[in-house]
Amino acid sequence: MSETPLGAIRNRITELDSQLLTLLAERRQLTNEVAETKIREHIPVRDVKREEQLLVRLIKEGKNAGLDPHYVTQIFHVIIEDSVLNQQAMLAQRANPGSTLPLNRVAFLGAKGSYSYLATQKYFSRRPGELMEMGCHSFAEIVQKVEKNEADYAVLPIENTSSGSINEVYDQLQHTQLSIIGELTHPIRHxxxxxxxxxxxxxxxxxxxxxxxxxxxxxxxxxxxxxxxxxxxxxxxxxxxxxxxxxxxxxxxxxxxxxxxxxxxxxxNLANQKENHSRFFVVSRTPVKVPLQVPAKTTVIMSTVQKPGALVEALTVLKDNKLNMTKLESRPIPGNPWEEMFYIDFDGNLADGPVQNAIESLKKITRHFQVLGCYPSEEVSPTKVAAANALAED
Known part of the structure; x- marks a missing residue:
């Protein structure tokens, strides 16, 4: 039977899709080679100027090929994000040589199909070693699995753009010695x-x-x-x-x-907010070192002295050290009525001077202070290039 015109077109599309996958794999391998150079020469992972130049050139080439600029931009935002995250993962592995395991035992809420399961698959797809999934019925059980060395890692949802912070997880973090070693944001589509x-x-x-x-x-x-x-x-x-x-x-x-x-x-699309995302923490028994080339976040908890302006004084320490606070959450301290424990996320690396200065200052003015973790930031902001401006430069 001879091939129909539609069948011939579909076969050609299939061939092109296979070629695209091969080219994407080759491109990813080349970016890994770039990461090797950045490791040797201590160059930051992101080069925003280079990304902007790349997008401007691609938008122009796409227009000449009959492609919509927004379509080109959207595709290469995904490709750039993948490149950045893979390079960050490589640098993190080199900085923590003992952390690479042949088997990653990971505890999370629920079983196959849960959002925590999907987030776990996403995070560990960039890490070497086989994944052993350990579904749990509660956040307390998840944390205990890692504390008792029955699991190597836990994946915990910490906040959602629609429903806000997950208080039960914050309370678990208050009473554990586990360290936050990673984060990821995962889209939630109900x-x-x-x-x-x-x-x-x-x-x-x-x-x-x-x-x-x-x-x-x-x-x-x-x-x-x-x-x-x-x-x-x-x-x-x-x-x-x-x-x-x-x-x-x-x-x-x-x-x-x-x-x-x-x-x-x-x-x-059942969620109240159509842009619905959940942020997850990855925790383990051992903290990680984050290379200075990799954008990092630090999470701390503290309780302030009982006097007017104590919290403002603590937050001013971050401002004075030019540290950008990205999250402030308060939770009651059990047994201490009307007293709060404050959780703070800020951009910065424990190995950097301003963060070290801030931590030393905060320890002096707070009743309790603890670093919960310093970890690579996986929030890759899309490179901003106005398609109209890029084409206008032609």
Whole structure:
């Protein structure tokens, strides 16, 4: 049978897709070679000026090839981010030679398909060694797994752009000697997942984690009289719906996770905020060294003395040392009514002078002070290039 015109076009597209993958793999290998040079010569990972020049050139070449500038920009933002994160991972591994394990035992909330599972897969895909997944039922269990050396790492959600901070995790960090060694931000895309063909009007019961219900409160309000059942994880919700095989129940979770349980999405984008992301901490028993070429964050906890302006005085220390605070969170101190423990994230490396100066100053003016971790920042800001300006320079 002769090939149809449509079939011939599709076959050509398939060939081009394979070629694109081969070229992307080759490009990634070359960026790894660039990282080797940066390690030897102590050059920072990011060269924003070089990235801007690259995007301007690519936008112009894309226009000549009939490609939309925004399309070109979007593609290369992803490629640049991948390059930066891979180079950061390489530098971090070289700075911590004993941290590379043949088997990474990682504890996280839920089972396959949970958002913590997807974040774990994403983070450790850039790290050498086989991944051993250890799903847990609670944040306390996750932390205990690492404390007892039953796991090497834990992945903990710390905040969400829609529902805010996850207080239970902050409380766990207050009472552990584990160190934060990494972070990542993962997009959260909630979908309504069902096991059998049905429609929204038929749904009588919804299963999800409490944080998920909080992030989808507007959607729940629109549903009206639907029973809500909270589960200890998103994966538990999906497993329940998969096992019951009824057309009047649904779970809320990611479509990718639902596929692992044979579920299908009948409605997507359920979150109150359409740009919905969760930030995760990666913790272990041993802190890591972050090379100065890699953008770093530091997380500390402290309690201030009981006097007016004590917190302002502490925060002024960061300002005086030109350290950018990215997060401030307070939690009650158990047994001390009306007293708070403050968690602070700021941009900076423990090996850098301004951070060392700030920490020494804070230790002198606080009742309690502890560094929870210094770790590579995985928030790669897209390189800003206005397509119109790039084309105007032609």
């Amino acid at each position: 979908s309504l997942l069902v096991a059998k063909e049905t429609n929204l009007a038929n749904i009588k019961t919804l299963y999800a984690h409490p944080q998920v219900f909080a992030q989808c409160s507007h959607f729940l309000a629109e549903l009206g009289n639907v029973e809500v059942k909270t589960m200890d994880s998103t994966s538990s919700a999906m497993l329940t719906v998969s096992e019951l095989q009824r057309d009047d129940i649904a779970a809320i979770g990611s479509e990718a996770g639902g596929n692992l349980y044979g579920l299908m999405a009948i409605k997507s």
